[in-house]
Amino acid sequence: MNSLAETPVTRLKGAGPKVAERLQNLGIQSVEDLLFHLPFRYEDRTCVVPIGSLRPEQSAVIEGEVLLADIIFGKRRSLLCKVSDGTGTLSLRFYHFSAAQKNNLERGARIRVYGEARVGASGLEFYHPEYQVARSSLPPLEKALTPVYPTTDGVSQLLLRKLMIEALQILSRQPPRDLLPESVMQQQGLPSLQQALHKLHAPLPDDPVDMLLAGEHPSVRRLVIEEMIAHQLGMLGRRAGQRAHQAPLFETDGLRTSLLGSLPFDLTRAQQRVIGEIDADLQIPHPMLRLVQGDVGSGKTLVAACAALSAISAGYQVALMAPTEILAEQHYRNFCHWLKPLGINVAWLVGSLGVKARREANQQISDGSAQVIVGTHALFQPAVCFHRLGLTIIDEQHRFGVHQRLALREKGHIGDQVPHQLVLTATPIPRTLAMSVYGDLDTSVIDELPPGRQAIDTVVISESRRPQVIERIRNACISGAQAYWVCTLIEESEALQASAAELTCTLLQEALPELNIELVHGRLKTQEKAQRMARFANGEAQLLVATTVIEVGVDVANASLMVIENAERLGLSQLHQLRGRVGRGSEKSYCVLMYSTPLSQTAQRRLAVMRETNDGFRIAEEDLRLRGPGEWLGTRQTGELAFRVVDLMRDEALMEPAREMAEIMQRDYPQHVEPLIRRWLKGGENYADI
Ligand code: ADP
Ligand code: MG
Numbered sequence: 001m002n003s004l005a006e007t008p009v010t011r012l013k014g015a016g017p018k019v020a021e022r023l024q025n026l027g028i029q030s031v032e033d034l035l036f037h038l039p040f041r042y043e044d045r046t047c048v049v050p051i052g053s054l055r056p057e058q059s060a061v062i063e064g065e066v067l068l069a070d071i072i073f074g075k076r077r078s079l080l081c082k083v084s085d086g087t088g089t090l091s092l093r094f095y096h097f098s099a100a101q102k103n104n105l106e107r108g109a110r111i112r113v114y115g116e117a118r119v120g121a122s123g124l125e126f127y128h129p130e131y132q133v134a135r136s137s138l139p140p141l142e143k144a145l146t147p148v149y150p151t152t153d154g155v156s157q158l159l160l161r162k163l164m165i166e167a168l169q170i171l172s173r174q175p176p177r178d179l180l181p182e183s184v185m186q187q188q189g190l191p192s193l194q195q196a197l198h199k200l201h202a203p204l205p206d207d208p209v210d211m212l213l214a215g216e217h218p219s220v221r222r223l224v225i226e227e228m229i230a231h232q233l234g235m236l237g238r239r240a241g242q243r244a245h246q247a248p249l250f251e252t253d254g255l256r257t258s259l260l261g262s263l264p265f266d267l268t269r270a271q272q273r274v275i276g277e278i279d280a281d282l283q284i285p286h287p288m289l290r291l292v293q294g295d296v297g298s299g300k301t302l303v304a305a306c307a308a309l310s311a312i313s314a315g316y317q318v319a320l321m322a323p324t325e326i327l328a329e330q331h332y333r334n335f336c337h338w339l340k341p342l343g344i345n346v347a348w349l350v351g352s353l354g355v356k357a358r359r360e361a362n363q364q365i366s367d368g369s370a371q372v373i374v375g376t377h378a379l380f381q382p383a384v385c386f387h388r389l390g391l392t393i394i395d396e397q398h399r400f401g402v403h404q405r406l407a408l409r410e411k412g413h414i415g416d417q418v419p420h421q422l423v424l425t426a427t428p429i430p431r432t433l434a435m436s437v438y439g440d441l442d443t444s445v446i447d448e449l450p451p452g453r454q455a456i457d458t459v460v461i462s463e464s465r466r467p468q469v470i471e472r473i474r475n476a477c478i479s480g481a482q483a484y485w486v487c488t489l490i491e492e493s494e495a496l497q498a499s500a501a502e503l504t505c506t507l508l509q510e511a512l513p514e515l516n517i518e519l520v521h522g523r524l525k526t527q528e529k530a531q532r533m534a535r536f537a538n539g540e541a542q543l544l545v546a547t548t549v550i551e552v553g554v555d556v557a558n559a560s561l562m563v564i565e566n567a568e569r570l571g572l573s574q575l576h577q578l579r580g581r582v583g584r585g586s587e588k589s590y591c592v593l594m595y596s597t598p599l600s601q602t603a604q605r606r607l608a609v610m611r612e613t614n615d616g617f618r619i620a621e622e623d624l625r626l627r628g629p630g631e632w633l634g635t636r637q638t639g640e641l642a643f644r645v646v647d648l649m650r651d652e653a654l655m656e657p658a659r660e661m662a663e664i665m666q667r668d669y670p671q672h673v674e675p676l677i678r679r680w681l682k683g684g685e686n687y688a689d690i
Contacts, residue, residue, distance in 0.1 A: 004032035004176050005679060012166045014159055025152040027644070032176070032679070034167045035197050036223070036644045037160075039147030041213070045114055046142050046205045052087030054124055059116045062090060063138065069105035080122070081105045083113065090117075091125040110134045144202035145209065164201050171197055179672045179679070180226055184661050188225065189218055196222035215650045223645045228658035229665060230680035231643070233673050235439035236666055239289070242440070246417040247287040248390050250310040252279055255342055259309060262341065263302075270448035271299055277444045278307045278422065282391075287409075288420035291438050293429060294446030295616035296580025297453065300424045301334050303446065304393045307422055308335075312344060312371050316390025316419075320374045321408060323396060325350050325526065326549050331395065332374040339372060349375035349384070352526055358383075380407055388414065395424045426577065430621045433648065435655050455614050456583040456591050460567075460607045463596040469563055470511050472592070476561045477515050477542040481587065483561035484554075485545045486578055488569045497547045498523040504565070505545040516541040522549050548574065550581060557585035567593035567610075568603040572623035575610050583614075602626055625649065644680065 007030055009015045009023055020029075028034050049060040064085035072080050079097040083090050092113060094101070105111070115129025132138060149160045175194040178185070185192075191199070196219040203212060211217040215224060260267065267275070274292055281288035294300045308318040320335070322328040328350055335346045347370035349361045364370035368387030373379065389412030394405060405421065412419035423441060434443060461469060473483050485508060487501040498521040505519040518532045518541040536544040537556050544550070544559075548570070562582045567575060575593070583589040593607055609622045628649070648655075665672060 004035065004171065004174060005030050007031040007170065009034055009163065012163050014162045014166070019155065019159070022152055022154045026150070026155075027682070031167050031170055034163060035171060035201070037149060038200055038220075038223075038645055039149050041148040042145040042203060042209050043114070043148060044205060045146045046144070048112075048141065050087040051083070051085045051090045051124075054088070054090065054117045056117055056119050056124065059114070061112060061114050061141070063110070063112045064090070066105050066107055066109045066111050066133075068107060069102055071102065074121075079105075082122075083111055089123070091120060091122045092129055092131070093120065093125050093127050095128070104133055106133075110136070110138055112138045144204055145207070147201055168198060168201055177675065179676045180222075180229070180661075181665065181669055181672075184225075184664075185222075188221065190222040190225070191218055193222065193226070195219070215647065220645070221654065224647075224651050225654055225658055225661070226676070227644060227646050227680050228651070228654060229662045230676045231436060231646075232439060232659050232662035233666065234677050234681050236662055237673070237677070239440040242289060242418075243286050245287055246285055246415075247420055248311075248314060248316055248417060249285055250282040250314045250316070250390070250420075252306075252310050253313045255309040255313050255344075256306055258342055259305065259338055262338075265450065267302070268299065268446070268448045268450055270294075270446045271303055274303050274444040274446055275306050277442075278303070279310070281442070282307070282310055282420060287418050288422065289441045290421070291423045291425060291434075291441040291443045292446065293425050293434075293443060295449065296426055296577060297584055298446040298449055300395075300426070300446060301331060302338075304395075304422060304424060305335060305338050307391060308339075308372055308393065309342075311391040311420070312339075314390065316388050317365070317368065317370065317386055318372045318391045318393065319379055319386070319389060319408065319412075319419075320372065320393040320395070321379050322374075322376060322394075324549075325352065325376055326529075326554075327395060328374055328376050329526070329530065330555065335372055335374055344371050345369055346372045346374060349373055349378050350526075351376060351378045353378070377404075380404070380411070384411065386411055389419045391420045391422065393422045393424065395426070426580075430617070430624055433624065435659060436648065439659075452586045453583060454586070454588050456579060456589045458579065458591045458593060458611045458614075460593045460595065460611050463566075463594055466594065469592055469594060470508070473543060473561065473563065474512055474515070477512075480558075481561060482536065482539070482541075482556060482559040483543050483563065484550065484559060484581060485543060486550065486562065486564045487545065487547055488564065488566045489547070494522045497521060501545060501547050508543065508545060512543065515543050517543045517545060519545045520549060521547040548578065550578070554581050555584060556581075558587075560585065560587040560589040561592070562590070563592045563594060565594050566596060567607060568595040568599055570606075571627065572606050572609060572619050575606070576616060576619045579610070579614075 008020070009028060009031060010017065010020045011031065015023065026037060028037055043059060045061045047061065048063045051062050051064065054060060054062070062083065062085060064083040067082040067084050067089070069079065069081040072078050076095055079094040079102055081092040083092060111131055111133050113126060113129045113131040115126030117124045118127060147161065147164070148157060151157060151160055171194055178192050180190070199207065199219040200212065203209060208217060212220060215221070278288065278290060281290055292300055292303060304320065311318050320331055322331055332346065332348050339346055347361050347364050349358070353361065361370070362383055365373055366385045366387055392408050392412065394408070405423065409418050409421060429437070476483055485504065487504050489497045489500050501519060501521045505517060509517050518536050520529050520532050524532070533554065535541045539558065559582050562579060564575065564578060579591045582591060593610060595603070595607060605626060609619060613619060
């Protein structure tokens with residue numbers, strides 16, 4: 001007997017190869033997948049409502065006798081059918097209909113209709129309702145509530161329901177194994193998997209539907225907890241697998257003291273604490289896997305540099321990878337500035353390097369003369385061959401997935417020894433998400449900004465007040481400050497973005513002839529871009545007009561005003577990142593969010609959040625709420641976060657208990673771990689051995 005997971009949907013009567021192909025869009029291949037596809041709503045078709053008591057907007061089953069069915073030639077041709085049940089009359093209206101349909105709605109026929117009542121031209125009407133006609137008597141009413149499923153093109157609700165009924169029959173004959181320990185089920189008051197699935201797909205009219213939908217019912221929790229545990233087990237497995245490797249030992253030494261001594265400031269307490277946590281990891285002969293979270297401007301780069309020095313002192317190389325060239329460039333400059341005076345050789349490797357420069361970089365990487373290598377995805381390329389990689393640092397901002405992290409590690413294999421890993425993330429991640437995305441990493445938080453930073457004041461202003469905004473820039477720059485003007489154009493080509501920014505720059509030059517203005521965008525050659533940025537950084541230019549390329553990696557402490565044009569187009573984390581470019585010096589800083597109307601509700605909410613708070617954690621949580629985890633993380637991560645029944649926002653509170661239960665299962669029920677991972681994680685078999 002095959003298990004549900006091994007029974008393909010094509011085994012069901014209603015599902016031929018075409019349907020099976022479409023079901024794949026919903027991630028459904030097996031009967032088990034189908035059963036894990038849960039309704040998002042239920043309809044009550046278990047009792048008949050008298051027409052006379054129907055209210056507008058009410059969805060209901062009515063039964064009655066067809067009085068007439070006529071084609072009406074109004075503004076749009078329609079089929080109108082009147083039904084009476086003695087308590088009142090109801091109209092059914094169809095704009096798409098066939099002759100057969102009209103003929104079938106014969107006067108005197110019995111009819112059962114399910115629809116939603118709307119106020120129409122002739123009193124209450126149902127538009128395009130589902131109905132059944134019978135000459136004598138109608139079949140019995142539904143006993144269970146009718147589920148409504150998320151669906152895809154070419155798969156109707158009706159078809160899904162039919163398939164599900166078949167699947168539930170198979171479920172009754174071949175109940176799946178309950179992989180959760182009895183103790184967990186009892187402690188949480190959870191039903192068996194079989195019971196839970198029956199309840200979710202066919203609840204009875206007196207079941208608490210609200211609880212089912214809100215994820216509060218034990219039947220939903222049964223599935224949610226199981227999926228969370230499976231996910232956490234996957235993480236734990238991966239973590240254990242990685243930790244089983246050997247890694248080099250690093251001690252801190254004089255280089256760090258020299259670096260810190262050369263800085264015009266002291267480390268914050270939070271930086272010291274996080275560096276201490278990293279040091280402890282590096283003194284264990286197994287690979288560190290540590291995530292450093294810290295708000296924009298909290299000084300993550302310096303923390304990374306301190307870790308780098310430990311590896312370098314021990315004679316190992318350090319690779320620092322960033323998601324964009326601009327960000328990589330910024331790190332490169334920082335590392336050169338800090339480490340070159342200590343006699344350390346820092347190399348640069350990005351996709352846009354010319355052949356010669358690339359060859360030279362590769363040479364230095366493979367012969368070990370490059371001690372730190374800063375770059376982008378280019379660091380993965382097959383031609384790149386590290387001499388002795390001991391530490392990888394990834395500044396990722398959700399843009400790299402687990403697999404890329406691991407790919408870089410693979411580059412550093414020396415015998416069975418692998419490099420340590422440090423991941424930096426600039427956008428704070430709400431705890432739930434951190435547990436599900438970075439569950440395989442230890443976490444450190446830099447929860448303090450360097451002293452003297454002042455909160456940025458943010459104002460939200462309509463595009464129609466552009467002249468005042470320009471005046472404000474003039475005043476600020478005349479009194480010695482510097483400013484950014486950010487042009488936004490999303491989902492357009494880089495070429496379009498560049499030309500829009502060029503136009504804005506020209507207009508600003510006309511309006512502000514007394515200022516030196518620089519323009520940067522993604523289409524500039526690296527060197528040209530660097531020169532322009534440098535002129536802004538050293539104060540020659542007072543205003544920098546830029547596309548969102550400056551989102552990351554620009555660090556000019558004297559800049560205290562930022563204008564973001566069409567701010568309504570950007571997401572919260574992007575706005576927060578951008579705004580973080582000001583407020584880096586001791587001057588009070590301002591951010592002007594300029595919007596054009598009409599503003600969507602979400603855009604209004606986003607701008608309001610930006611005005612209300614500078615707190616990255618709050619902003620991240622709000623962002624998650626507005627966009628949902630998938631979008632929030634960007635496409636890269638969503639594949640890894642493809643939960644089937646878990647809704648991270650709704651089920652947040654279960655995350656911690658699930659983590660604990662996962663640990664218990666690993667310890668006490670090791671034989672259940674693999675089947676559980678296999679059940680819930682597609683391709684989960686690979687989890688354990690990466
Ligand atoms: P982020 O966490 O956003 O990557 P950075 O590492 O870019 O932050 O640091 C922001 C700025 O603060 C840099 O100019 C950096 O040199 C400076 N900085 C870092 N640590 C401190 C500190 N302890 N005191 C003052 N300034 C600091
Ligand atoms: Mg940074």
